[in-house]
Amino acid sequence: MRLSRLFLPTERQPPADAEAVSHKLLVRAGLVRQVGAGLWSWLPAGWRAHQRVAQIVREEIDGIGGQEMLMPVLNPAEIWKRSGRYDIDELFKLDDRKGAPHVLALTHEEIVTLHVAAAVKSYRDLPKILYHFQTKGRDEARPRAGVLRTREFIMKDSYSFDRDEEGLAASYDLHAEAYARIMERCGLEWYAVESDVGMMGGIGAHEYMAPCPSGENDVALAPGYAANTEVATAEPQPAGELTLSGELHTPGAMTIEAVSSALGVPKSRLLKAFPIVLDSGSRVDVFVRGDHRVNEIKLQNALKSGFRPAREEEIGRPPGFLGPTNQVKTVYDAAIGEGSWVVGANRPGYHEVIELPAGERLDVRTVVEGDTVNGAPIRIEPAIEVGNIFKLATRFSEPLGARYLDENGKEQLVWMGSYGIGPARIAAAAVEQSHDEQGISWPKAIAPYDVEVVALGKPGSDEAAAAEALYDELRAAGLSVLLDDRAAGAGEKFTDAELLGCPLRLTVGRRSLESGEAEAVARRGRTDLDPVPLTGAAEAVLERWRALP
RNA sequence: CGGGGAGUGGCGCAGUCUGGUAGCGCACCCGGCUGGGGGCCGGGCGGUCGCAGGUUCAAAUCCUGUCUCCCCGACCA
Numbered sequence: 001m002r003l004s005r006l007f008l009p010t011e012r013q014p015p016a017d018a019e020a021v022s023h024k025l026l027v028r029a030g031l032v033r034q035v036g037a038g039l040w041s042w043l044p045a046g047w048r049a050h051q052r053v054a055q056i057v058r059e060e061i062d063g064i065g066g067q068e069m070l071m072p073v074l075n076p077a078e079i080w081k082r083s084g085r086y087d088i089d090e091l092f093k094l095d096d097r098k099g100a101p102h103v104l105a106l107t108h109e110e111i112v113t114l115h116v117a118a119a120v121k122s123y124r125d126l127p128k129i130l131y132h133f134q135t136k137g138r139d140e141a142r143p144r145a146g147v148l149r150t151r152e153f154i155m156k157d158s159y160s161f162d163r164d165e166e167g168l169a170a171s172y173d174l175h176a177e178a179y180a181r182i183m184e185r186c187g188l189e190w191y192a193v194e195s196d197v198g199m200m201g202g203i204g205a206h207e208y209m210a211p212c213p214s215g216e217n218d219v220a221l222a223p224g225y226a227a228n229t230e231v232a233t234a235e236p237q238p239a240g241e242l243t244l245s246g247e248l249h250t251p252g253a254m255t256i257e258a259v260s261s262a263l264g265v266p267k268s269r270l271l272k273a274f275p276i277v278l279d280s281g282s283r284v285d286v287f288v289r290g291d292h293r294v295n296e297i298k299l300q301n302a303l304k305s306g307f308r309p310a311r312e313e314e315i316g317r318p319p320g321f322l323g324p325t326n327q328v329k330t331v332y333d334a335a336i337g338e339g340s341w342v343v344g345a346n347r348p349g350y351h352e353v354i355e356l357p358a359g360e361r362l363d364v365r366t367v368v369e370g371d372t373v374n375g376a377p378i379r380i381e382p383a384i385e386v387g388n389i390f391k392l393a394t395r396f397s398e399p400l401g402a403r404y405l406d407e408n409g410k411e412q413l414v415w416m417g418s419y420g421i422g423p424a425r426i427a428a429a430a431v432e433q434s435h436d437e438q439g440i441s442w443p444k445a446i447a448p449y450d451v452e453v454v455a456l457g458k459p460g461s462d463e464a465a466a467a468e469a470l471y472d473e474l475r476a477a478g479l480s481v482l483l484d485d486r487a488a489g490a491g492e493k494f495t496d497a498e499l500l501g502c503p504l505r506l507t508v509g510r511r512s513l514e515s516g517e518a519e520a521v522a523r524r525g526r527t528d529l530d531p532v533p534l535t536g537a538a539e540a541v542l543e544r545w546r547a548l549p
Numbered sequence: 550c551g552g553g554g555a556g557u558g559g560c561g562c563a564g565u566c567u568g569g570u571a572g573c574g575c576a577c578c579c580g581g582c583u584g585g586g587g588g589c590c591g592g593g594c595g596g597u598c599g600c601a602g603g604u605u606c607a608a609a610u611c612c613u614g615u616c617u618c619c620c621c622g623a624c625c626a
Contacts, residue, residue: 012575012587013561017554017619037618088626106626141550141624149625216625390626418626456585463584491586509585519585 001449003484003496007044009033010496020214022431023146025440029499031448038143038151045448045500046427048480050154052446053423054133056185057156063181064174066129066158071111073135077101079110083399092137104137109396109418112159116414117402123163126404126414127171131158133423145214147428148384154424160417163404165203168391168415172204175389175419179208186426187443188386189433193219194227195388196297208387208421212432215382222373230297233363234371234378236335239289240266242342244353251349254320256290259351263342267291270342273322275310278303283310285324287343288333288365295366302362303331318348332356334363384429387421434524440501441524444548449482451541452502453518454493456509459485467508470518470537477538479545498523503548506532506541520544 007030014024015034026032031046042050058068077093080086080103092104105111112130120126136155143151160171176192183190188210195207207228209219220232227233242265253259260267270290276299277283284307288294300306312319323343324330338358345352369380394413397403402414427446434441444450453471457463464485471483482502484493490509497505507519517531520541529547532540 009559011560015619016561019620034618085626090625109626136626138626142620142622144620420626454585458584461584487584489584489586489588491588494586496587507585511585 001482003482004486006482008500009043010499018146020145020148020432021435022148022212022214022428025431025435025499026147026428029440029501032147034146038140038149040147040150040424042424048448049427049442049446050423052448053186053426054154054156056445057182057421057423058133060178060182060185061129061131061156061158064129064178066131068132069130070132071105071108071134073105073137075103075105075111077103079114079400083110083113083396085110090138090140092139105134106136106138107155107157107418107420108132108134109159109392109416110400113396113400113402113416116159116161117397117400120161120402120404120414123404123406123412127160127162127167129158129160129171129174131156131419145216147424148214149216150424153422156421156423158419160419161402162415162417163406163412164415165393168393168417172389172391172417175417176206179387179389179419179421182387182421183208183210185445186430187434187445188426188429190386191219191221191226191383194231196228196230196301197390203393204391206389207385208389209383210386210426210429210433211381211383212429213382214432215384217383217385218380219383220367220371220373220378220380222376222378225373225376225378229366229380230295231301232367232378234367234373236289236292236365237268237368237370237372239268239335239337239339242266242269242340242353244342245340246353247345248342248351248353249349250321250351253351259342260290263351265342269340271323271336273344275315275322275328276307277310277314279306282329283314284329284331285322286331286333286364287324287336289335292333292335292365292368294333294364298366299362299364302364317346318344321345321348321350323352324354331364332359332361333365334361335365336361384425384432386425386429387419389419390417392416392418435501436526438495438526439499442501442503444503444545447502448480448500449502450479450545451504451506452482452484452497452500454484454490454497454505454507456490456493456507459487462513463509466513466534470506470508470534473536473538474541477542479538479541498526504529504541504545508534522548524549 010030011028014028018024033041035041094102133154133156137152140151143149162168162171190210192206192208195205197205218229220227220229250259250262253262256267256270267290271287272290274286274294321344323346325346338356340353340355342351343354370377397414397416403411406412430443431440453467455464455467471481474481501523503523505521512518516534519531520529522529529544
C-alpha cells in the first residue's frame with residue numbers, strides 16, 4: 001500500500017480526553033476513530049491489525065476442530081426470555097416495525113443452542129465445536145479507555161457440545177491450549193487466571209489476562225498462582241499485637257481508622273462488621289479484619305446466596321459500634337484466627353475485647369498485596385481481560401432443550417462450554433504493552449504492515465524510483481509493505497513511521513543510491529540492523545524479518 | 550445511577566468572570582525554496598461558538614432547559 005493513498009489520518013496530538021495509552025496511540029496513528037460513547041470505527045490500517053489477530057484466532061480454533069459459521073446479531077426476544085437472560089441490563093432491546101420485541105445479542109449461547117437442539121439427536125452427533133466472529137452489543141454502564149471497553153465489538157465466540165462432564169472438560173482443555181497459542185502468537189504478555197463464574201452459574205472459568213496499566217481487573221500473582229482478585233485466596237499477613245482487654249471507651253470513634261488510633265491498636269486486631277440481608281430475607285453480620293475488605297463476590301459464593309447490604313433500621317444497633325451479638329447469625333472471615341479481637345460493643349461510644357474460639361470460618365475477604373500463597377508474597381497488578389473460557393454445563397441446554405439419546409436410548413442433556421476472545425482488546429492490549437515515546441511498536445504477527453519503506457527525496461527522484469523497486473520486490477516475496485511515497489520531509493516520514501509502528505523500517509535515500517543499500521531499523525528499540533542490498537533485497541529483508549523478536 | 554469535568558474550523562487551545570466586528574498553533578489549499586528527524590517564505594480556504602428558549606439595542610460571553618462526550622466510583626453474560 002502506498003501511504004499517499006492510504007486513509008491514515010494521523011494526529012500530532014492525542015484527543016484531549018484520552019487517558020489510556022492505547023486510546024491515545026490508536027487514535028493518533030490513524031487506526032481508530034470514535035463515533036459515540038463506546039462506539040468505534042476501525043480505519044483501514046487499524047482494521048488490518050484487527051484482522052490479523054482474528055486470523056490467528058481462526059487458525060487456532062480451526063486447529064482444535066472448530067467449525068466457523070455466522071449467527072445474527074439481531075435476535076427475537078423470545079429465546080432470551082426462555083434462557084432467562086432477557087432482564088440483563090446490558091442487553092440492548094428494541095422492537096421491530098410490527099412491535100415485536102428483539103434484542104442485540106450479548107453473546108450467542110441462545111442461538112447456537114437453538115441450532116444444536118434442533119439438529120443434534122444422538123450421542124453420535126457429539127462432540128461439536130461451533131464458532132463465529134460476530135458483533136456483540138452490550139449497553140455498558142460506562143464505556144471507557146478508548147477501544148478497551150466498548151458497547152459494540154467483534155468477538156470470536158465458540159461453543160462446545162459434549163455428552164457429559166468429561167467431554168466438556170476435554171473441549172475446555174482444547175480451548176485452553178488454543179488460547180495459549182493465540183496469546184503467544186499475538187505477542188502478548190499474558191496469563192490465565194481463575195475467575196468468577198458470575199451470575200451465569202457454570203462450573204469453572206478462566207480468564208486470559210494481558211497486564212497493562214489501563215486494565216480494569218486486578219490480578220493476584222505469586223509463583224505458580226494467578227487469580228482474579230474477585231476470587232483470589234491467600235494467606236493473610238499476621239495480625240498485630242493486642243494487649244488490651246475488657247470494655248473500651250471509644251467516644252466518637254466510628255471508623256476503623258479512628259478506633260485504631262484512639263486505642264493504639266493495629267487495624268489488623270480490629271474486626272469490621274458488614275451487615276447484610278440474604279435473598280431469603282435472613283440477617284447476617286459478616287466480620288473481617290480491620291485491615292481487610294469484604295469481597296462481595298467471594299461472599300456471595302461462600303454463602304451460596306445473593307445478598308444486599310442491610311439498611312440501618314434492619315441493623316437495629318448503633319452504626320460504628322457493631323460487634324457480634326446472639327440475635328444475628330455471624331460469619332467470620334478465614335483471616336480471623338482464634339484469640340482476642342477488638343469489636344464494637346453494640347452501644348454508642350464503646351468497643352470491647354472478645355476472645356474468639358476456633359470455629360467455622362469462610363474466606364470472604366479481598367486479598368491484599370503481601371499476603372502469601374505457598375509462602376510467597378503475592379503482588380497485585382492491573383490487567384485487561386482479552387479472553388475467557390467457561391464451563392456452562394447444562395445452563396443453556398436445559399432451558400433450550402438441547403438433548404440427545406445415549407447408547408441406551410436414554411435422553412441426556414448436552415454439556416456445553418463457551419469461549420470468547422476479543423480481537424480488538426488483543427490489539428489494544430498489544431499497544432498498551434508495546435509502545436514507547438515515539439508511538440506503537442507492534443508485535444510482528446499483528447502489525448498492520450510487516451515493513452514500511454520510507455522513500456526520501458522528491459517524488460519522481462532516483463531515490464523514489466529505487467524505493468518503488470524495493471517495494472515491488474518485497475511484496476512479490478510475500479511481505480505486506482507500506483511505502484511512504486508522500487512528498488513530505490524525512491522527519492515527518494520517520495515520525496509517522498514510528499507512530500504507526502511497523503516492525504521493520506527500510507529507508508531509501510541518497511545514501512542508499514551511493515552505497516546500493518537501504519538502511520534497516522527494527523521498530524522495537526529503534527535498533528539499527530545490517531543494511532539490505534537494493535537489488536535482490538527480498539532474501540535479506542526476510543532474514544531480518546525472521547530475526548525480529 | 551452518584552460525584553467531577555468539558556463542548557469554539559480536521560486536531561490542540563485562548564476568548565466567557567467584566568456582553569460590543571470570533572482568534573492562535575498545527576493541519577489543509579496555491580506559489581516558491583528546501584529535501585536524512587515534524588524545515589523556510591509569501592498568499593489563501595475553512596467556524597450555525599453542542600442544541601433550544603429567554604434577557605438585551607447587541608450574546609461564544611448573562612439566565613433557563615436540554616443533548617453529547619470524558620474521568621472517578623457503582624456496575625461489568
